Amino acid sequence: MSSKAMVILALAALSQACASTNVPSFEESKSIVVTEEDEKQLWSEADSLESKLGESRIFYDDPGLEAYLNMVLEKVLPPNLKVLNKRPRIKVVKNPLLNAFTMPNGLLCLHSGFLVRVETEDQLATVISHELVHFSSRHTLKQARDTTNKTSATRIGVVLSCFCGWCSGWRPCRAKPY
Structure with a gap:
């Protein structure tokens, strides 16, 4: 493999570390405002899905039950999550x-x-506390970014594989069919 190919391979490997999934939880961050575009998009999609689910009547319509469940939620809700413009709810x-x-x-x-x-x-x-940790730790955002990173790394790997094959002399027209 040529030195040029090695450099490209090394850069591709390094690029994998560039898109970080190290997202601070709402407890760790100084700001509880969602500012990053990918997270805004996730929230928007979740709002839309919540609306569609509500229209589909899949949610129980029992204000008393919801009030009780949300009262239990309030008991375990950390103070810093109480200042969110969109508070957790059940x-x-x-x-x-x-x-x-x-x-x-x-x-x-x-x-x-x-x-x-x-x-x-x-x-x-x-x-409820367990589910609340998923929200406050921003697990969906981390998972979405991890998926994006892996998809990008796979695409880079495919391109590099083709490039390395080309450099080694492999050509599709010379490949023998099975």
Whole structure:
């Protein structure tokens, strides 16, 4: 392999480290304002999905239940998350599975199947806290960036493989069919 190809390969490897997934959590950052474009896009997509889910009637319409769940959320919510312009909140999804998930815009969704199986408020608070950590640690943003980085690295690898093959004398027209 030529020295030029080695330099290109080294630069490609280094470029993988450029797009950082080291995102501070909302607790660590001095500002709780979402300013980065990719995160704004995630929040916008989550807002849109939340709206569509609401229109689909997949959420339980029980203000009393939501008030209780959000009261439990308030008990475990760190003070710095209480100043967000879009505070975390809970909705119940009509689904018999034992599950819960969090969207990047702070919507915590608890499946009705989970609520049927919960026995104490402490169990409920534990799951809410767990989901809240996904939001406050910005896990969706980190995962999206990690996916972007891996996709970029794969594309670079494909281009480099073609380049290295070309440098070594391989040509598609000379390749023998199986």
